[in-house]
Amino acid sequence: MNFTIQNVLIATHDAYTTVDVQVVDGKITAIAPHLDVVGAAFDGTNKLLLPGFINAHTHSSEMWQRGAIPPLPLELWLAELYEFAPLDLEKVYLSALGTAVETLLSGGTSVVDHLVLIPGQEVETIATATRAYREVGIRAFIAPLIQDESLTAGIPSGESQQTHEPYFRSTVATLEFIEEVVKQFHRPDEGVSILVAPTGIQLCSDALFTGCIELSDRYNLCRHSHLLETKAQEKLAQEKYGCTAVEHLKRIGYLGDRTSLAHCVWLSDADIAILAKTQSTVVHNPLSNLRLGSGIAPILKYRQAGVNVTFGCDGASSNDSQDLLEAIKIGSILHNITDLDYQHWITPRQAVEMATLGGAKGLNMGDKLGSLSVGKQADLVLYDLKNLSLLPRTDPIGLLVLGRPTNVVDSAWVSGKQIVANGKVNTINVENLQQELFNHSQWDTQRQSQTVAQIEAHYRTVMGLPTRDLGYS
Amino acid sequence: MNFTIQNVLIATHDAYTTVDVQVVDGKITAIAPHLDVVGAAFDGTNKLLLPGFINAHTHSSEMWQRGAIPPLPLELWLAELYEFAPLDLEKVYLSALGTAVETLLSGGTSVVDHLVLIPGQEVETIATATRAYREVGIRAFIAPLIQDESLTAGIPSGESQQTHEPYFRSTVATLEFIEEVVKQFHRPDEGVSILVAPTGIQLCSDALFTGCIELSDRYNLCRHSHLLETKAQEKLAQEKYGCTAVEHLKRIGYLGDRTSLAHCVWLSDADIAILAKTQSTVVHNPLSNLRLGSGIAPILKYRQAGVNVTFGCDGASSNDSQDLLEAIKIGSILHNITDLDYQHWITPRQAVEMATLGGAKGLNMGDKLGSLSVGKQADLVLYDLKNLSLLPRTDPIGLLVLGRPTNVVDSAWVSGKQIVANGKVNTINVENLQQELFNHSQWDTQRQSQTVAQIEAHYRTVMGLPTRDLGYS
Numbered sequence: 001m002n003f004t005i006q007n008v009l010i011a012t013h014d015a016y017t018t019v020d021v022q023v024v025d026g027k028i029t030a031i032a033p034h035l036d037v038v039g040a041a042f043d044g045t046n047k048l049l050l051p052g053f054i055n056a057h058t059h060s061s062e063m064w065q066r067g068a069i070p071p072l073p074l075e076l077w078l079a080e081l082y083e084f085a086p087l088d089l090e091k092v093y094l095s096a097l098g099t100a101v102e103t104l105l106s107g108g109t110s111v112v113d114h115l116v117l118i119p120g121q122e123v124e125t126i127a128t129a130t131r132a133y134r135e136v137g138i139r140a141f142i143a144p145l146i147q148d149e150s151l152t153a154g155i156p157s158g159e160s161q162q163t164h165e166p167y168f169r170s171t172v173a174t175l176e177f178i179e180e181v182v183k184q185f186h187r188p189d190e191g192v193s194i195l196v197a198p199t200g201i202q203l204c205s206d207a208l209f210t211g212c213i214e215l216s217d218r219y220n221l222c223r224h225s226h227l228l229e230t231k232a233q234e235k236l237a238q239e240k241y242g243c244t245a246v247e248h249l250k251r252i253g254y255l256g257d258r259t260s261l262a263h264c265v266w267l268s269d270a271d272i273a274i275l276a277k278t279q280s281t282v283v284h285n286p287l288s289n290l291r292l293g294s295g296i297a298p299i300l301k302y303r304q305a306g307v308n309v310t311f312g313c314d315g316a317s318s319n320d321s322q323d324l325l326e327a328i329k330i331g332s333i334l335h336n337i338t339d340l341d342y343q344h345w346i347t348p349r350q351a352v353e354m355a356t357l358g359g360a361k362g363l364n365m366g367d368k369l370g371s372l373s374v375g376k377q378a379d380l381v382l383y384d385l386k387n388l389s390l391l392p393r394t395d396p397i398g399l400l401v402l403g404r405p406t407n408v409v410d411s412a413w414v415s416g417k418q419i420v421a422n423g424k425v426n427t428i429n430v431e432n433l434q435q436e437l438f439n440h441s442q443w444d445t446q447r448q449s450q451t452v453a454q455i456e457a458h459y460r461t462v463m464g465l466p467t468r469d470l471g472y473s
Numbered sequence: 474m475n476f477t478i479q480n481v482l483i484a485t486h487d488a489y490t491t492v493d494v495q496v497v498d499g500k501i502t503a504i505a506p507h508l509d510v511v512g513a514a515f516d517g518t519n520k521l522l523l524p525g526f527i528n529a530h531t532h533s534s535e536m537w538q539r540g541a542i543p544p545l546p547l548e549l550w551l552a553e554l555y556e557f558a559p560l561d562l563e564k565v566y567l568s569a570l571g572t573a574v575e576t577l578l579s580g581g582t583s584v585v586d587h588l589v590l591i592p593g594q595e596v597e598t599i600a601t602a603t604r605a606y607r608e609v610g611i612r613a614f615i616a617p618l619i620q621d622e623s624l625t626a627g628i629p630s631g632e633s634q635q636t637h638e639p640y641f642r643s644t645v646a647t648l649e650f651i652e653e654v655v656k657q658f659h660r661p662d663e664g665v666s667i668l669v670a671p672t673g674i675q676l677c678s679d680a681l682f683t684g685c686i687e688l689s690d691r692y693n694l695c696r697h698s699h700l701l702e703t704k705a706q707e708k709l710a711q712e713k714y715g716c717t718a719v720e721h722l723k724r725i726g727y728l729g730d731r732t733s734l735a736h737c738v739w740l741s742d743a744d745i746a747i748l749a750k751t752q753s754t755v756v757h758n759p760l761s762n763l764r765l766g767s768g769i770a771p772i773l774k775y776r777q778a779g780v781n782v783t784f785g786c787d788g789a790s791s792n793d794s795q796d797l798l799e800a801i802k803i804g805s806i807l808h809n810i811t812d813l814d815y816q817h818w819i820t821p822r823q824a825v826e827m828a829t830l831g832g833a834k835g836l837n838m839g840d841k842l843g844s845l846s847v848g849k850q851a852d853l854v855l856y857d858l859k860n861l862s863l864l865p866r867t868d869p870i871g872l873l874v875l876g877r878p879t880n881v882v883d884s885a886w887v888s889g890k891q892i893v894a895n896g897k898v899n900t901i902n903v904e905n906l907q908q909e910l911f912n913h914s915q916w917d918t919q920r921q922s923q924t925v926a927q928i929e930a931h932y933r934t935v936m937g938l939p940t941r942d943l944g945y946s
Contacts, residue, residue: 015919064865067872071809071818101861231813291875293809293818321862321877330803336544336766340704341938345544345766385916388574388907389794392537392914399540402764404794406879434861441865443858446488465814 001416004037005382008044010372011349011397021049023378026416031372046386047410048396050352051371052109052139052379053324054359055099057224057262057283057312059145060113060129061087063095064441066320072452074230074292074318075155075459079451081317082151087118089128091440095316096132097433101425102322103138103313105407107400109379109414110139110359110369112283112312114197114224114262117144119168122177123184130185130192137419137427139379141363143197143224144181146174146212147204152455154202156235158462175211182219191415193222193363200226201245202233209254222258222363228271229263230294232463246271255280260362262312263288264302265295272298276305281362286331287321288314300335300344310358325405328355332401348401378416383408384423474889477510478855481517483845484822484870494522496851499889504847519859520883521869523825524844525582525612525852526797527832528572530697530735530756530785532618533586533602534560536568537914539793545925547703547765547791548628548932552924554790555624560591562601564913568789569605570906574898575795576611576786578880580873582852582887583612583832583842585756585785587670587697587735590617592641595650596657603658603665610892610900612852614836616670616697617654619647619685620677625928627675629708631935648684655692664888666695666836673699674718675706682727695731695837701744702736703767705936719744728753733835735785736761737775738768745771745778754781754835759804760794761787773808773817783831798878801828805874821874851889856881857896 005021010031020035021028021044029038062081069080096113103111111133117125126144133140148171153164178196186194196212198204204225216223228234228245237245246267249255255278262283267275275282282302289295302309311331313322332351336342346354360370369377383390389406390399399405412420419427460467478494483504493508494501494517502511535554542553569586576584584606590598599617606613621644626637651669659667669685671677677698689696701707701718710718719740722728728751735756740748748755755775762768775782784804786795805824809815819827833843842850856863862879863872872878885893892900933940 009916016916065867066865067821067863067869067875068867069871071806071820072815073813076815098861098864287806290803290806290809293813293815295810316876320872320875323877323879326799326877330763333544333760333763336763337768340546340766340936342545342549342766347544348540386907386911388571388903388910390540391571391907391910392539393911393916394538394541394914396540396916398542399793402540402793403789404796404799406796430861434859434864437861437864438859438866441867443482443489443866443869463813 001418002039003042004035004039005042005044005049006037008047008049008382009385009396010049016396021372023413023416026378028372028374028376028378031374042411044382048383048385049372050107050381050383051356051369052381052412052414053107053328053355054110054112054310054363055103055108055313055322055324056112056260056310056359056362057285057314058099058111058113058322059116059315060096060099061085061092061116062315062317063098064091066316069317074294075232076452076456077292077318079151079455080449083449083451084447085116087116089118089121089124092118092125092128093132094433094436094440096129097136097428098437099316099322100133100136100138101430101433103324104412104420104425105409106324106326107381107409108324109381109412110141112141112143112195112224114143114145123181126181126185133192135428136425137414137417139191139414141193141195141222142185143195144178145197145199146178146208147199148174148208149203149205151203154236155455155459156232156239156462160458171205171207171211174208175215179215182215182221186219186221195222195224197224200233201240201248202236206252209252213253216258222260223254224260225262227261227264228266231266234266244268244271246274250274250278258364262314263294263297265289265297267298272301272305272307275302275307279308281308281310283312283362284309284331285312285314285327286334287327288318291318296334296338298338299331300339304344308358308361309354310362311355324355325400329401348397351401352397378413380413381409382411384410474891475512476515477508477512478515478517478522479510481520481522481855482858482869483522489869494845496886496889499851501845501847501849501851504845515884517855521856521858522845523580523854523856524829524842525854525885525887526580526801526828527583527585527783527836528576528581528786528795528797529585529733529783529832529835530758530787531572531584531586531795532589532788533569533572534558534565534589535788535790536571537564539789542790547767548705549925549929550765550791552624552928553922556922556924557920558589560589562591562594562597565591565598565601566605567906567909567913569602570609570901571910572789572795573606573609573611574903574906576797577885577893577898578882579797579799580854580882581797582854582885583614585614585616585668585697585836587616587618596654599654599658606665608901609898610887610890612664612887614666614668614695615658616668617651618670618672619651619681620672621647621681622676622678624676627709628928628932629705629712629935633931644678644680644684647681648688652688655688655694659692659694668695668697670697673706674713674721675709679725682725686726689731695733696727697733698735700734700737701739704739707739717741717744719747723747723751731837735787736767736770738762738770740771745774745780748775748780749778752781754783756785756835757782757804758785758787758800759807760800761791764791769807769811771811772804773812777817781831781834782827783835784828797828798873802874821870824874825870851886853886854882855884857883
């Protein structure tokens with residue numbers, strides 16, 4: 001669809017200007033005042049146009065447990081998450097829709113879904129999420145979450161001897177179905193890309209990583225993993241490799257300008273230099289890192305070292321939302337307490353650039369997405385500046401990033417297709433979605449995780465916490 | 474007005490139950506299943522009832538500059554704030570309305586407004602804010618912000634000799650008008666209370682503090698101040714008193730169970746013990762503390778020491794919103810990174826208690842407000858659990874505190890009077906308010922603060938920051 005947005009506010013280098021924006025065949029074709037109207041006309045008066053944000057790391061099906069998991073660190077939280085995640089395809093479908101809707105209504109037009117797979121229905125899980133994202137029309141980067149070690153292997157052994165069950169699926173079988181999935185679903189030109197996405201060093205063998213590198217090279221796929229989310233993982237990397245996780249990933253060739261790494265909380269200065277040199281991207285998930293007590297990722301250091309940084313919501317059980325504007329706000333202001341020198345702090349405009357162009361670069365699409373530039377894909381979001389949460393009028397981007405904007409997305413387009421209009425997603429029936437989410441769930445607040453109870457004592461010992469008083473079980 | 478909410482979910486000790494709640498003459502008179510309907514009936518099906526939160530520290534007129542001030546530490550931020558704050562009474566009125574509306578729509582039924590006064594129109598400023606809060610119907614605690622030293626005195630001298638202009642109004646004159654204001658506007662039974670509120674040790678003499686203590690004792694007023702928000706204030710206290718600010722405030726008798734103290738970021742363990750012993754209340758403003766780079770208040774230590782803690786949004790220029798649910802969320806999860814032991818982390822239920830009963834205690838109203846108890850004031854909020862942001866169904870309070878609830882407040886009552894119905898404030902015309910906020914403002918993004926330029930070099934020297942490259946001016 002072709003269209004022209006008239007009289008809309010856009011950001012210039014350090015101010016704003018009012019222009020018209022023309023979109024033809026899904027791409028931005030002109031940005032200037034007083035253009036001829038091509039296609040449909042949209043009134044941009046008192047509205048701000050930005051490129052769509054990229055929700056650069058999430059796990060859509062965690063939506064089923066948001067609000068449910070008590071305050072626990074990642075390793076125990078994960079045990080509870082998996083214990084209560086006997087997903088079915090219907091739930092995968094609904095939570096992908098929900099993730100897409102919340103991302104869109106908070107300014108995102110792309111989502112990277114590090115998708116948890118139903119054992120035995122791996123391909124079907126991916127097919128289902130793909131269908132949901134295609135229906136909504138959001139740009140989807142589906143990163144099937146794979147591993148080849150079992151969950152308990154993700155906790156350091158410490159002084160103890162730990163043995164772990166072998167993982168139920170072989171490394172070879174995993175790589176085979178990923179290749180099959182790439183052939184079936186990787187359609188970047190249609191807005192659906194597949195990424196290779198070994199979950200992280202804590203649960204993946206070198207064979208899995210190198211297999212993913214080969215697939216990535218053969219099919220031109222981006223790479224996505226968790227990296228050093230917790231202090232426990234930092235310990236584990238030393239146990240496993242005798243060096244840092246970053247040094248190891250560099251050695252095996254996993255890092256590069258198509259590699260995006262979620263969290264990156266526990267990196268050394270030498271590790272940071274490696275990320276800069278390899279042009280890897282850090283996906284900052286500030287809310288999850290707080291919620292799970294993982295720590296504050298050294299984002300100001302990354303920026304000073306020249307590492308590309310962008311934002312993710314992370315899964316909705318560790319956030320517990322999918323609101324990109326919240327992630328961008330907290331992911332910006334959180335770091336002011338880490339450096340007394342305010343000249344290093346992230347400005348609202350820098351935050352927007354991180355959330356747009358930063359995300360695009362991490363997905364090897366910096367030349368196609370992430371800025372209002374003629375020739376780029378029309379992934380656009382129009383914000384209503386007359387909304388109460390953006391009043392009184394001051395600096396529109398300051399209000400958007402530092403405030404708590406609510407109901408502010410008026411319209412959104414992906415490749416020029418309008419998928420939000422008048423503040424509502426118009427490609428699916430959101431009221432039906434709400435009813436389905438309601439019907440498939442219940443207020444259930446007294447569950448107790450057996451898995452957490454089983455591993456808690458070992459976790460506390462390894463992490464140097466008092467073990468006498470086990471609070472959770 | 475008398476009414477009965479039927480079939481509503483409320484929290485029990487560790488679960489939920491469905492009950493009816495009766496309200497007669499502004500107080501809760503019965504909580505039990507299957508009550509007779511007294512007065513109007515409200516359907517509570519699929520809704521959660523909580524006591525209203527207390528926005529325990531804000532500055533309403535800062536709304537006029539939200540989103541506008543660049544990332545700066547408190548001392549420089551304040552210089553910019555005051556330079557561009559030539560307020561008039563109309564703006565005071567509109568921003569008090571706006572603050573009340575945003576507080577209500579995020580679950581708050583009380584607001585503590587540490588109100589910035591227009592010089593020469595001090596009493597009129599307070600009259601105007603009072604009028605706004607009475608019109609909306611929110612419970613208001615108006616804390617006129619007073620000082621008797623000029624702004625530059627708030628920055629430590631360090632090695633240098635600093636002289637400061639005398640403050641334009643004498644200490645005696647200040648205390649006189651506060652007494653006048655108490656006589657005119659302090660009507661706790663009508664929902665409007667006046668607090669004595671010297672801004673803090675950084676800009677107040679001992680004479681002002683002790684004058685406020687006398688007024689507090691004579692008229693039974695609560696006391697409210699900022700306390701040790703920044704590292705600079707910690708230095709200043711040592712310069713000024715040769716001891717910590719808390720030790721000094723204890724010595725002069727300012728602390729006590731009617732004293733609430735905003736921020737409390739830079740306290741020593743000995744200071745914390747003093748707050749516990751004096752039963753003073755800490756008002757935690759997490760978003761402001763991040764935005765201004767002030768630091769992380771040691772909230773888990775306060776809780777372990779038995780200090781009462783509650784939440785505030787702080788003024789909307791340092792937040793830049795008035796959303797209590799956001800402050801409660803970040804004010805809970807932020808501390809998980811300060812203590813490896815997750816058994817100390819704040820649970821969603823504890824956060825709700827801090828935001829309700831914690832706030833009430835700090836205002837000396839723990840016996841009248843802050844819980845769903847027969848005999849207490851009916852300051853109530855009803856949340857719509859079918860809202861998309863609270864789905865799928867898991868733990869309602871977990872979703873409310875850890876999620877990003879949007880448009881979830883269905884109804885709110887203050888002393889039994891309904892002021893939010895069907896998700897909208899029904900006592901004032903909010904669309905008119907939006908239009909007025911729009912009309913009284915403009916998109917103005919290229920202002921430069923002269924005051925910041927003047928004091929920046931000194932600030933950087935005192936704080937040990939490199940002075941060569943002044944980024945702001």
